Amino acid sequence: MSYLALARKWRPKKFNDIVGQEHVVQALTNALNSEKMHHAYLFSGTRGIGKTTIARILAKAFNCQEGMSADICEKCENCLGVDEGRFVDLIEVDAASKTKVDDTRELLDNVQFAPTTSEYKIYLIDEVHMLSKHSFNALLKTLEEPPPHVRFFLATTDPQKLPITVLSRCLQFNLKRISPKLILERIKFICNEEKIKFEDIALAKIARAADGSLRDALSLLDQSIAYSASNLTDTNITSMLGSVDKKYIHQIMISIVNNDASELIKTIDNIGQYFPNYENLLIDLAEIFQRLAILNLTQEPFENNQFEYDLSEYDNSFDSEEIQLNYQIALMGRRDLDLAPSHKVGFEMCLLRMIAFKPHSSDETDKKDQTIKSKENVFEKDPKSTVNVDSTEKNNKKTSSFKDSISIKSEKIIWSELVDELDINGATKTLADNCSFDRKEGDTFYIILDKKSSSYYSKERESNLSQALSNFFKKTIVIKINAGDVKRETPNQEKIREKNEKRDEAILGLQIDPKIKEIENAFSGASLDSDSIKLKNEKIE
Template sequence: MSYLVLARKWRPQTFSDLIGQEHVSRTLQNAIDTGRIAHAFLFTGARGVGKTSSARILAKALNCEHGLTTEPCNSCPSCSEITDGNSVDVFEIDGASNTGVDDIRELRDNVKYLPSKSRYKIFIIDEVHMLTNNAFNALLKTLEEPPAHVKFIFATTEPHKLPITILSRCQRFDFKRIPLQKIVDRLRYIVDQEKVSISSDALAIVARKGDGSMRDSLSTLDQVLAFCGENVADDDVASLLGVVDRRLLLEASQAVFSRDNKSVLEIVKQVDSFGYSMRQFCQELIDHFRNLAILRAIDNASDILDLSETECSELKNLAATVATADLQRHLTILLKAENEMAHSNFARLVLEMALLKMAALAPVIPVNEILDRLKALESGTTLPSVASSSPVWEKSQPVAAQQNATTRTPSPPQKIEERQPKREPLEAAAQSAPTADETAAPHVDSTWPGFVTFVKGKKPVLATFLEVGRPITVSGKLVEVGYAEGSFELSKMQDADSMEDLKTLSHAFFGSQPTIRFKSLSGETVGAPPSLQEKKSLEETKRKQQLKEKALAHPAINAALEVFGGQVNEVSELNK
């Protein structure tokens, strides 16, 4: 007798055999009990989760010779024929092979005839989404009002491809992906019946390879048994299926948490020597750290994670040793590395650098603790102890301190009172900064700024050119202004229109008619007073310098520099 694969040998024959689809089984059984049996059913879901098996079980329950029953007997001729697939009243049609409108017309013509010996004539159409639009249209009327002796059962993995007119005429049942633990329990029952010795960890690997599909899991188990025989070793399963051993993932995470760089690199070397894909291993690591993060965040995560009870317990103990924030940072690094691997020819290097970076991550000090500490330093109270572990990095020295030969050693925070007995807020420091440079331009007459301000109120553009000029002589008799030789401002001021406007404005300001003269200054003329624009620039530079000195002398700033080991690059005055 030819060998029957496990997926067919252990195919569910009753509703109680369906694994992970209890909501479908209960609904169909209640419908049979109450006599509310629809004329058309639509079973949707992923591959290998029990759609076609449920259709056959429903057909047997409806046509069982012992009457309508919630569980077929599987012993009468009708049930046996449906199980063997040779019933004359139950038609299993492959939608992928019978896609044309002619096939549906033949089906429609066959519908009007009574069943040969069963209670119902049942049409099971698998992969119904493969039918053409014309075929669907030919089926619409029959599907909406079929004869009383006809039942339709459709199965598909892609319900979104069905026309809405078909969906509205069917009772829809969505089949779920089967949880990992339920697949493992079912596989354990099957291997015990087959008298095969295999560990629960190996069964978990097989079930995880099935990805929520019982049929795929049984096919994988068939492959394992063909390779290993009746005694299956965990290492053989991992090498045969090409999956990453869970122990490698545990060792990698433990090496990262213990900051063991050597072990991290050894694990990557081991992965490479086994011939595993580096990107696949990175994806497995991402899933592993996701499990750790979820187990760290909530107490009972068995319904969320596809883990066996042993794996869940082991990972929960490991997750308890790491902070949730650190796990999230590790996941961020791994996700970035996985994305880089897709576009890099150095997958091993990317993975090594990612794991080394994860192992070197310093513990995070909460922001609230840092703020509380700074407030305590500013108020002079006792510093609160930081709950988080101290960072492992070295404090960086300020650049200014490195360049200055006379480096000032900062005193400890407890001696801030001695170093700065009188504390002034930053706002007071900004207000105390001078706004004028009294010694910058001793030769400039005090009436020149007032004259330029007066001109700005009348002729703003003209005042802009005056601010660039150097006031050599300013009085009621003579206004002499110097400009750089060949400059645009000099040529503009010597223009007839500018001279005329300036004479009118000077007469209004001085009450007399002074002589207006513009002098060309060559590079050797260094004694001319500075222009208003230069004075403003010098005053602003000096004001910022004094403001920075005030800020650096503030105790809160000194405390922050000592805590973070930083430097002050720029001081900005707050707008009041």
């Protein structure tokens, strides 16, 4: 007897055998038992998750000789005919090979004829999104109002390509990817039934490699049986899948824990001898950090048969911040692999980032804080400290030099400094800040108010400013304020200019900062947002 592939041999034949699509099975079961069936069904989802299989089982349920029911007898001629692919009233069409409108018209010409041996004639159109626009247009009317004896089952991996007019005429079921746990349980059951020796960790690797597709898992299982002579060990499956031995992943994690870049490079060189898939390695590392994050926050370990790596050696070696950072670096590293000179170089740089961007430990921070405090204590204990003396002398010199340099007899008045020395506040201070000094004639000051700020002027504020100047110079001072274009900077304009100069200097300093450059290179497309930079003590809006 010829060998039958496991994916075909163990294809589900009734609804109870369907794995991981309970939401679809429940809806169809309830509809069948209540005999409230739609005339057109659309099954969508990725490959190998049961679209065509569910459609065939549904075809058996419609035409079972025991009557329409979710409990298929599997003994009648109609049920057996569907299983063996010889049921004449189930017309399966591969839309990928029959895309032309003439093919669709030929198909629809036979719709009017009654079924041969059963109650319903069922058209199962696989990969329906491959039909041409004209084919869809030809199908629309029949799909909306088919003859009573006709049912349409459509299957597609890309429902976005279907016209909305087709989607609106069908009852749509979105099939989901099957979890590795359910795939593992299914292939374990099959291995036991087929009397194949296996290790749990080996089957777990197959379940993960299947990427949510049970058919892919069974195809990999077939390949594994042939490769390992029906002895599915961890070593055999790792070799067949082209995976890297988990000891190398362990060595990488230890190198990251110890900040040992040289040992990390050696490990990557050793891995390179096996020509691995570096993207899969980053997926493994990302999964490790994801599980470390959950373990760090919940303290609940994972089941060993669902995860092949032992986290016990480094579950306390990373804090939450570093785990999150390394997880993000692994994800970004996957995205940037194709941009690197080679995948090995991209993988290497990604892991070096995990060491380079390692957050400072609390011990290191405490040591820095203690060093700063010790320096502050030295200055406090030593009143003759050079720093304190210099800063005090500098402030004293600034104050005394300004008071010595300015008097009522001075021809050169620095208005911004004079305003800061006056005993004024509120609206009077605002008025002074928006004025510039023009000239002085005897005891009279001529001041120009910026015309853009003319609304700040009032007789009362002018009088308050005149009184403040008189108190400062200990002599009666008269001021004349006229609104107009200022020739010199007002104190307010001077403050704005100095602030902008400091901000531009800060932005330039950050743009050339090596650490900022490293971050921009590490995260492709990232750039410094100059609008977000605020000076110290500046109000954040």
